[in-house]
Amino acid sequence: MCGIVGYVGLEQAAPVLLQGLGKLEYRGYDSAGIAVYQNGIFTIKTKGRLTDLKEKIKKEDITLSGKIGIGHTRWATHGAPSDVNSHPHSSENGRISVVHNGIIENYMELKEMLLKKGRKFVSETDTEIIAQLFDDCYNGDMVETMIEVIGKIRGAYALGVLCTEHPDQIVAVRKDSPLLVGLGEKENYIASDIPALLEYTRDYYLLEDNEIVLLKQNSVTLFDLNKKEIKKEVFHVTWDVSAAEKDGYDYFMMKEIVEQPEGLRKTIFPRLKEQAIQLDHISLTQQDVKNINKIHIVACGSAWHASIVGKYVIEKVSRIPVEVDLASEFRYRNPILQKNDLCIIVSQSGETADTLAALREAKKHGVRVLSIVNVVGSSIARESDDVLYTWAGPEIAVATTKGYSTQLSVMYLLALYFGAAKEHIGKEEMAKYIQDLKKVPEDVESLLSLEERIKTLAKEYAQSKDVFVIGRGIDYAAAMEGSLKLKEISYIHSEAYAAGELKHGTISLIEDGTLVVAIATQEALFEKLVSNIKEVKARGARVIAMAVEGNDDIEKVADEVFYIPKTNELFSASSTVVPMQLLAYYIAVERGCDVDKPRNLAKSVTVE
Numbered sequence: 001m002c003g004i005v006g007y008v009g010l011e012q013a014a015p016v017l018l019q020g021l022g023k024l025e026y027r028g029y030d031s032a033g034i035a036v037y038q039n040g041i042f043t044i045k046t047k048g049r050l051t052d053l054k055e056k057i058k059k060e061d062i063t064l065s066g067k068i069g070i071g072h073t074r075w076a077t078h079g080a081p082s083d084v085n086s087h088p089h090s091s092e093n094g095r096i097s098v099v100h101n102g103i104i105e106n107y108m109e110l111k112e113m114l115l116k117k118g119r120k121f122v123s124e125t126d127t128e129i130i131a132q133l134f135d136d137c138y139n140g141d142m143v144e145t146m147i148e149v150i151g152k153i154r155g156a157y158a159l160g161v162l163c164t165e166h167p168d169q170i171v172a173v174r175k176d177s178p179l180l181v182g183l184g185e186k187e188n189y190i191a192s193d194i195p196a197l198l199e200y201t202r203d204y205y206l207l208e209d210n211e212i213v214l215l216k217q218n219s220v221t222l223f224d225l226n227k228k229e230i231k232k233e234v235f236h237v238t239w240d241v242s243a244a245e246k247d248g249y250d251y252f253m254m255k256e257i258v259e260q261p262e263g264l265r266k267t268i269f270p271r272l273k274e275q276a277i278q279l280d281h282i283s284l285t286q287q288d289v290k291n292i293n294k295i296h297i298v299a300c301g302s303a304w305h306a307s308i309v310g311k312y313v314i315e316k317v318s319r320i321p322v323e324v325d326l327a328s329e330f331r332y333r334n335p336i337l338q339k340n341d342l343c344i345i346v347s348q349s350g351e352t353a354d355t356l357a358a359l360r361e362a363k364k365h366g367v368r369v370l371s372i373v374n375v376v377g378s379s380i381a382r383e384s385d386d387v388l389y390t391w392a393g394p395e396i397a398v399a400t401t402k403g404y405s406t407q408l409s410v411m412y413l414l415a416l417y418f419g420a421a422k423e424h425i426g427k428e429e430m431a432k433y434i435q436d437l438k439k440v441p442e443d444v445e446s447l448l449s450l451e452e453r454i455k456t457l458a459k460e461y462a463q464s465k466d467v468f469v470i471g472r473g474i475d476y477a478a479a480m481e482g483s484l485k486l487k488e489i490s491y492i493h494s495e496a497y498a499a500g501e502l503k504h505g506t507i508s509l510i511e512d513g514t515l516v517v518a519i520a521t522q523e524a525l526f527e528k529l530v531s532n533i534k535e536v537k538a539r540g541a542r543v544i545a546m547a548v549e550g551n552d553d554i555e556k557v558a559d560e561v562f563y564i565p566k567t568n569e570l571f572s573a574s575s576t577v578v579p580m581q582l583l584a585y586y587i588a589v590e591r592g593c594d595v596d597k598p599r600n601l602a603k604s605v606t607v608e
Contacts, residue, residue, distance in 0.1 A: 002029060002101040003073040004179065005196050006160045006170045008215050009187025013037075013069035014057075020189075020196035021071050022050055025597060029073035031086035035097040037167045038066035043097060045072075045086035067217075070160045070170065070190075072099040079124030088162075089128040091135035092120055095164050098134065100127040101192060102156035102177040110152065126155075134161060142171040143223055146212050150175070150225075156353060160190055170215045174207045178351040178379065181205040181213050181220055183234065188215045194237055195394055202237040206377045235377050251595040253397035253489070257581050258448060263402040264441040264574070266391035267409045272434050275427045277417040282386035284342075284370060289421035291340050295322045296367075298330050298358040299346035302404045303372075305481040307346050309573045310411030312474045316570060317425065317433075318418035327354035331361035338367075344414070345371040348395060348403035350378020359383055372410045374403055388414075397596045399489050401581050404481060405444065408574050412437055415570075436568035440575075443565040447578040450562060454579060457544070457560060458586035464492055464515045468506070468536075469580070470499040471519035472529055478573040479519055482580030489598050490588040499532040512540035517580070520547045520554060521564060521572040533557045544583075546576050 003024030007016040017034045032053045033045020044062060046052050050073070057064070072087035079085035088097045104110070107126035110133055115121075119132050130153065137148045142163060150157075156176035163169075172179060172190045182189030182197040182204055190213070191197050194204065205222065207213065211230060212223045222230040249255040271278055295314065297307040304326055311322040325335070337343070343362035347355045350373035359380055362369050371384035374392050381387045390406035416433055419425040425433070461467075467486055469479040476498045483496035497506050499518070510516070516536045520529040526547075533543055534557055545558035548566055555561050564575035588595050 002192070003196065004070070004099050004101055004158055004160050004190060004192045005072075006070045006099075006172065006190035006215065007187065008068040008168070008170055008189075008217050009184065010067060010217065011187065012064065013066050014064035016189075016200070017069050017071035018050065018054065019199065020191055021073050023195040023198070024073055024192060025050065030081035031074045031083070032072065033074075033086045033088055034064075034069055034071040035088040035090075035099075035162060036064050036066035036069035037162060037164070038064070040164055041090065041094060041097045041162055042066070043088055043090060045088065046083050047081050047086060068162070068167065068170065070097065070099045070162055077103055077126070085123045085125050087127060089123060089125060089131045091131045093135065096131050096135045096138070097162040098127060098131040099160045100130055101158040101179075102175075104129060104153050104157065105155040106153065107155075130157075130159065138163070140165070142166055142169060143212055143214055143227055146171050146173055147223075147225055147227060150210065158192065168216055171212065172207075172215070173210065173212045175209045176353060176356065176379075178349075179207050181207065181215070183220060186217055188217070188220050190215065195396070198237065204235045204237065205232050206235050206382075208382070209379075250589075251397065251585075253399055253401060253585055253595050256395055256397055256401045257578070257585065259393065260402045260405045260578070261441040261445040261448075263390070263392040263406045264409050264444060267389075267406045268413065268437060268440065271413055272438065275431050275434070277413055277420065277434075279388060279413065279417055282370065282388065284368070284386055286421040288368075289418050292320055292342050292418075293338055293340040295320055295342050295344060296330075296335065296337070296362070297322060297324045297344045297346065298327050298355060298362070299324075300327045300352055300354055302400045302481055302484060303346040303348060303352075303355075303407055305477060305484065306404055306407035306411060307344075308477040308480065309408055309474055310344075310414070312477060313411055313415040313570050314418060317415040318422050319424055320418055320422065325358070327352065327358040330358040335361070337362060337365040341367050343367045343369045345369055345380055345384060346373075346407055347371070347378075347380050348374045348390075348392075348400055348407070350375040350380040352380070356380055356383070372407055374406070398598055398601050399485060399584075399595075405574060405577065409437075409440065412440075412571055433568065436571060439565075439567060440571055443567055443575050444578055446565060447575060448582075450579055451582055454582040455586045458583060458590050461515050461542075462490075462587050462590035464587075466509065467492055467494040467515045467517065468510070469494065469496045469517040469519070470502065470529075470532060470536075471496075472499050472525040473522045474570065474573055475519040475521055475525070475529070475576065478576045478580075479517070481573075481577055482517065482519070482584075485581055485584035486587065488601060489584055489595050490591055490593055491599070492587065499529055502532055502535060507535060507539065510536050510539040510541050514541045516541045516543050517583075518543055518545045518558065519576050520545060520551070521576060522569055523548075526551060530554060530557055546579060548572075
């Protein structure tokens, strides 16, 4: 959530800032603004989208010629979305301008202190406190002042700061909120994420917590909290600029649905041998796996749903007990973590605040941490003992599709790796699992052919008020993700339920015309699921069902049926999610929703 871009160089800063912020729109925001140095710091900002900011610049006929500046897209935390609460924020005297991602937890305490000194505030934000505090602490040296400021604030933050007395430099810092430094030729940048700068550079410094950077046109200098210079490796981005473009699709989400088979191939195939799983260069040995007492999988949102599928598959194949926790609850419930436990951390961005905090809680207890992330060099990846990357490529739409699918595939790989290490899988059985796993991308690709049929069906159900998605076993875990897709992009109330629980209360909500999506891929549970369909049909529900090819008896009870290819049912969640993604997408389009940027949501949740 929120996005920061900063530029210093030979070109006009404003176009670079606006272009970069445009590439960060996927992060979620409700206002935007930029500050450019030109005979003082000139700031323009507005509630709404970047298009509103550009229109304001055009309408007011503003000339922005400065060659250094900072920009921001804000997702409201302190203070409602408004022009005055938008970033950048300035000190009362205009000397300091700040952009900030994150939350300052002790902002009220600092505000009281500054008010006593006679400082006046115009916004409701915690960020304005940073601008006023920076000015209050300012001693002529930007780095020394930044060190003093971050010694006084508590919370999560990425900061970019301009000062009228240093019109050739930007100072920036991060703590628990992503920020990177782009390296150019006679120009340098800061940004919250790589897509903002791909058009300008492929070389970056990835900042660690409490690392401060001083940017000038011809230099980038990194400091620690003692003002000692730091040397870092340059991270070079290899993926193409086109990976972050729509390529003719109306929305990134559809492009990313279509990209799932390729992401799955890249994630699965390099890790498969004829009769074994090879997990990159992780340090987790066969003996380490044999010694595992329990696995804790910790994640948020869709990554949590992938983790629940992972629990079913890992326990089935390896017989290692697995607990799945929401990251936002994990560290607050005083988890019982023992020496031989393994903690698996799952995050698409690798920067999710709650998930990162859960990782640190596990490390504090001395537990080994293995992370599953998509972003190379992200905070979670760097702080883990081992990391398995999902090679999904950049995911821009807020609602994850290929990120979730590739997380599932890593869960399958881990389950097989653990099962073999525990000697629960023989060579012949492993060979069959590998054969089935190789087929997953192909199965997903075949299901994309349902697009036109689902597009037509979406018109019929676009005005639904409530939708229930039911399943049993792995199908229930898959139902959670399908339900989330629908609610987050179409704004229809949707809930997932374990089908056997319907009669314990939920069935009272079923009435004439209520849409129920029933997932029925688990052979041992198929007949029971059919009975659950009959229960909701008897109360007037309309039912869309998903079943495995050949189980056409389900047509006798469901109004519509989608068939998935025959596969190992442990891997079925990879297939069943595709019709749900397409259904959610086309219902959202039919309802006129902004599919890529659903209201109130952000791609990377970097605050608690």
